[in-house]
Amino acid sequence: MKMAEKDNHPITTRMTEHASERRTTTEIAPAAEIEPKTTPAAEIEPKTTTAPERYELDDGPAYRFSMNRRRFMKVFGGGIAVVCATGGAAVLARSDGLLDAAAESAATDEIGAWLHIGEDGAVTVYTGKVEVGQNIRTSLAQAVAEELRVPIDSIEMVMGDTDLTPYDRGTFGSRTTPEMSPQLRKAAAAAREMLLDLAADEWETERAGLVLADGEVSDRSGARTLTFGELTRGQKLVQTIPADVPLTPAGAWKVAGTSASKVHGRAFVTGEHQYASDLALPDMLIGKVLRPPAYGATLRSLDTTAAEAMPGVVVVQDGEFVGVAAPDAPTAARAIEAIRAQWRTTPQPSHDELYDYLKANTSDEQGWGGRSADAEGDIDQGLAAAQTTLAERYTVAYIAHAPMEPRAALVEWKDGKLTAWTGTQRPFGVREELAETFSIPEDQVRVIMPDTGSAYGGKHTGEAAIEAARLASAARKPVKLVWTREEEFKWAYFRPAGVIEINSGIDAEGKITGWAFDNYNSGGSGIHTPYDVPNQRIAFHPAASPLRQGSYRALASTANHFARETHMDELAHAASMDPLAFRLTNLRDDRMHAVLEAAASAFGWDETEPESGHGFGIAAGTEKGGYVATCAEVAVDPGNGIVRVIRVVEAFECGAIINPNHLKSQVEGSVVQGLGGALFETIEFADGEISNPSFAQYRVPRFSDTPSIEVVLVNRKDLPSAGAGEAPIIGIAPAIGNAIFDATGVRLRSLPMAPNGIQT
């Protein structure tokens, strides 16, 4: 074999012995070359916020990766592998061989993914990203299939398994498409070039005459072919991505860019697909936790005698943690009921006083990237120069993600190692939480993420896994723990509530002269105006949140867009201008201009008038590299004030589209989910207790709430693809609110706007 493995031998050197002239000169590139930092998209983004976005409730220590090449090949077998390395890891690779060096120096999160082609020709992609319903298993497979020239179903995606996949911070922030997808495209393209080299070597011919398609390489005459398996058999090659690996441009895509169906879709309609809550192990027990009556409650007394007397029941008390493990769920529930506990509770703010409380309790301690303030021009002069000024306050309530599958984990301790199967957006983050909780090294913890029953930013944490692991360590048996719907409502975390104050002014031509924007507690995402404003002051004020809060689809961008786009509508009316014309007057951003025009045109904004009792509203914005414009038509019942959203047209642009049908689905889903927060979703609470913790009490959008939705996708094949799971949600609330104003003359400035209809 020409390319036998030589351990402890630098990979790059090994490659130079055999590879073509072109490849020998292409050393592993530093990050900047692999991933150009300046893209057309970045150039026209609004001003960068000084408050970095936070997606986790807790920041953990930096991760340390270790997997050397010997172990890599032991785990993955022979064949060829391409490692997506960035930054320092690539530098190390030059001197010592990438994986060995990474193991020694722990240059960790610089490996993003890897792709392996086994000796049987099987293509397996390993990524720490996870599938929560956003269909990245499909879109990433499409990207790889495109570059490897193979069918999508010939690719196996291994996702979110901390023992098998490289470290990943988590699946959030719409980062999969702009970051992971290009890495995997490059890895697949690099593998394609390796296969061509192997075939050229085998046939002792020029690569230029070879064709790679449908899982094999052939010469142009078609006389000779070698399958991927025949080419990779006996190989033990590991390579990083050359800097100049040729990528297929979006304009030439044949697999990417098409509406491929959901990978493994059949298993979802047969009931075969297993979520974390569906898994089982022999001898496993069912875990359940005794919940306190309110946030911050502490135990005054505890009597577990009756529970402990139940056959097969294990009771654990460890500080404030009290839980049981039992042979089945009914027994576990009875055991919890049999525990006598007295709690000490403390008075806490209620939802009635929430917004004043948040304003009065700003804090540098609380997270979300901390306080931020940006200014441009002179706000005082800007407001003084205005012909008309407007000062208004907007509020947003806490809302729940309410994923259909609550938090769930199956946990096993075996030979000192802890394995947790759990539904989370951050498998590596949960591994860190488990290691810290039990004071064990991270390499003794494995977290596996089966696809979870959705998340929307709500599953960044590992509560169920930690609880199950504590019970399993006491019971010495595997434990499965699935939160109830009530637990999910009460003890998960919420989208932050917030108060937003805007003080603005416009001149006689309807140009904005000054814009002061203060956000209390809800967050800094989407806080900067995309409009052209010479004088502005924009600030985020973290506050002491009475409830546990965290990430939610698009973070605070929904709140900030609600306030901004409602205020824009108010200014348009103050200026006696059409709301669309007012926005375009104040806009220089071409991409936002394009989606506004696209949505308005499909909606018939200029050509049609709402019928009596109906109203039209428009809103636009940009988030996570995506541009969105939403038009809504609402009907308000003159009798009871109930608001119905009749139809929505949403235009969305996120660069080159990878899967039009799945993108359309994300936009539709965002409109439906956003409609809930816009009109009726709200968490009610007092003294640290949630008072509407069920689907009977906490209303989510249902079939009858769903408007007719038309999605207009603007495909910019000339721009890099941005993620799309979040941005499409930001426009719907202000579009609905502005339409309600159009219908009734009533201006609503608080989310949810009409939980019980509106008073006209």
Added chain:
Amino acid sequence: MALLEMIVNGRTHEIDADPERELLYVLRDAIGLTGSKYGCGEGQCGACSVLVDGKHRFSCVTPVGEVAGKEVTTVEGLEQNGRLHPLQQAFLEEDAFQCGYCTPGMLMSALALLRTNANPSTDEIVSSMENNICRCGTYPRIVAAIQRAARTQAEG
């Protein structure tokens, strides 16, 4: 505890269970059919939907004692001899899911609807499916899938 007999997807099962135990947990834990999902435990979300003697039931609030001697159909019973049910096929063709967790319940509720109304209007679908929640918001696709399945069945 009592010995109960019931037919699940055409197979007879003898279950030793508390008759008050909800059918959902018997299906999932005792019989090992995990297609029916827990979503709320109070018949508010429809993820647990099954048919009992052809009629829609929320298995999370149905005591197993009530289905003794009856025929239960779960999502696992839809596929026949390797052929997907027209509803399953239609959900695939319309990509009528994102995370897919609500899908089994959606399919069973839709099946109950099509059994009593072979050609439902959009309004009839909406009111009939109102107790099934999809948090991913794929409702328009589910409506389209049910209409597609109705057409397929009409064509025979």
